Amino acid sequence: MTSRDPVATAEQMRRLEDRTANGGEGLWRLMKAAGEGAARHAAIRAAGRGVLVLAGPGNNGGDGYVMASALKRFGVNVAVAALASPGTDLCKRAAELWGGPVQPLDQAKSRPVLVDALFGTGLSRTLGADVLKPLLTHAEAAELVLALDLPSGVGSDDGTLLPDAPRCDETYAFGWLKPGHLLQPGADHVGRITRVDIGLAPPSPELFRNQAPEKAAVAPTAHKYDRGHVVVAAGAMPGAAFLSARAAQRGGAGFVTIGAENGDQGPPTSIVYRALHDLDLDRVDVIIAGPGLGRDDHAAEIAAFVLEQQRAMVIDGDMFSLFAGEPKRFRDLDAILTPHEGEFGRLFGELNGSKIDRVRRAADLCGSVVVLKGRDTVIAAPGGRAIINDHAHPRLAVAGSGDVLAGIVAAEFAMRGDAFVAACAGVWRQGDAGLRATDSLIAEDLLDLL
Numbered sequence: 001m002t003s004r005d006p007v008a009t010a011e012q013m014r015r016l017e018d019r020t021a022n023g024g025e026g027l028w029r030l031m032k033a034a035g036e037g038a039a040r041h042a043a044i045r046a047a048g049r050g051v052l053v054l055a056g057p058g059n060n061g062g063d064g065y066v067m068a069s070a071l072k073r074f075g076v077n078v079a080v081a082a083l084a085s086p087g088t089d090l091c092k093r094a095a096e097l098w099g100g101p102v103q104p105l106d107q108a109k110s111r112p113v114l115v116d117a118l119f120g121t122g123l124s125r126t127l128g129a130d131v132l133k134p135l136l137t138h139a140e141a142a143e144l145v146l147a148l149d150l151p152s153g154v155g156s157d158d159g160t161l162l163p164d165a166p167r168c169d170e171t172y173a174f175g176w177l178k179p180g181h182l183l184q185p186g187a188d189h190v191g192r193i194t195r196v197d198i199g200l201a202p203p204s205p206e207l208f209r210n211q212a213p214e215k216a217a218v219a220p221t222a223h224k225y226d227r228g229h230v231v232v233a234a235g236a237m238p239g240a241a242f243l244s245a246r247a248a249q250r251g252g253a254g255f256v257t258i259g260a261e262n263g264d265q266g267p268p269t270s271i272v273y274r275a276l277h278d279l280d281l282d283r284v285d286v287i288i289a290g291p292g293l294g295r296d297d298h299a300a301e302i303a304a305f306v307l308e309q310q311r312a313m314v315i316d317g318d319m320f321s322l323f324a325g326e327p328k329r330f331r332d333l334d335a336i337l338t339p340h341e342g343e344f345g346r347l348f349g350e351l352n353g354s355k356i357d358r359v360r361r362a363a364d365l366c367g368s369v370v371v372l373k374g375r376d377t378v379i380a381a382p383g384g385r386a387i388i389n390d391h392a393h394p395r396l397a398v399a400g401s402g403d404v405l406a407g408i409v410a411a412e413f414a415m416r417g418d419a420f421v422a423a424c425a426g427v428w429r430q431g432d433a434g435l436r437a438t439d440s441l442i443a444e445d446l447l448d449l450l
């Protein structure tokens, strides 16, 4: 698998900071690396324009003072405004290093480039008007808004947006990415993410940002069945099953069958139609159940039949209504569940915490890989391994998009055999197709973009 960017919570960052720094001088070195690293990027982005740094009372503000002093050294015209006097030893030391004038936030003159160094991972409550008003005023007046570590107002661990915070053009993430860089709605305020390496020890490998997958390996001598046989259990809405089946083909599966009603031959295409009960399911790698299945008694019969087969499965759509509140029904399967928010709630009920916490809990409850779809899709396996996928576009929110995803994920699952790896690869590929599409996208277009 390709290497992925780790993502760390505020608490993990504090522990890593302590482990790396080993005392005051080490912490100061980290702050210097953060502020100076950001200054090197920002000096180029500013391209001769004046810079205003807004510094907070904590260590995010400290990074801001270090950055301002480095910018000055680089010959950039820089001014500093502060919310309050420095409240930590490191921030005090950084303010001394700057040594220049510091104005109150609301009295500083706006400049073309704004640096938000008010709050980072230590944001602990919603922003008051004393902060928000000048921040928004300076941001509106600026041509370029840069954030240190996180835009102020974005919750580091869950991407919540505490106030109506300004949108930044670029965020310098110190050390590792934080969930708030990738989870909505905060992620929409982050702009381009530039990671600044400050020499921090790596976090434990539990949470990552999704990345382009390596292509699934196919032997040159591979038979069509070696590339995976995917069956879609069809029901009330055959169009949805057809979309999933086509997506499984385009996704790379060697052989795709629609398990249809008795006698349904389907259109003359490369997709085979067979009655589900007549199929030799031992020769099937993955069954997709849910897209267009329906919610009546007949759908429930089909659902019960496919669950009995104990095959690897991709579970979507109507399956979450048929088994509402019963996630344990999927426990003993090797399965990938791909609900959207509404379906997730139907199956798992109300779970607390961030999107990451909720999906992790859900994966433990059903003993399967869970993919909670959205602009910020979160994928978790039982035991805590999780990925955030922000490689996507809002235009993917169209009818049939989920059916296509189920098909791609099933093809990946059939080819790779590992549910978590397959889910990550499938989600990335669908997001990538959405990014390459135009705004007139309909789900069928995705098939040609795979």
Ligand SMILES: NC(=O)C1=CN([C@@H]2O[C@H](COP(=O)(O)OP(=O)(O)OC[C@H]3O[C@@H](n4cnc5c(N)ncnc54)[C@H](OP(=O)(O)O)[C@@H]3O)[C@@H](O)[C@H]2O)[C@@H](O)CC1
Pocket: 013, 014, 016, 017, 030, 031, 034, 056, 057, 058, 059, 060, 061, 062, 063, 087, 088, 118, 119, 120, 121, 122, 123, 124, 125, 126, 127, 128, 131, 148, 149, 150, 174, 175, 198, 200
């Ligand atoms: N970890 C690392 O490896 C490294 C971390 N580094 C940097 O440190 C940053 C974290 O620093 P941090 O912990 O000092 O927190 P920070 O974000 O400055 O905020 C805390 C201050 O803000 C205040 N405050 C909070 N919310 C508020 C509100 N709504 N309205 C008003 N005030 C509010 C809060 O007040 P209190 O809650 O205590 O009353 C406290 O005074 C991190 O993001 C990165 O930039 C780098 O230097 C290098 C290595």
Ligand SMILES: [K+]
Pocket: 060, 116, 117, 118, 119, 120, 147, 148, 149, 150, 151, 152
């Ligand atoms: K900030």
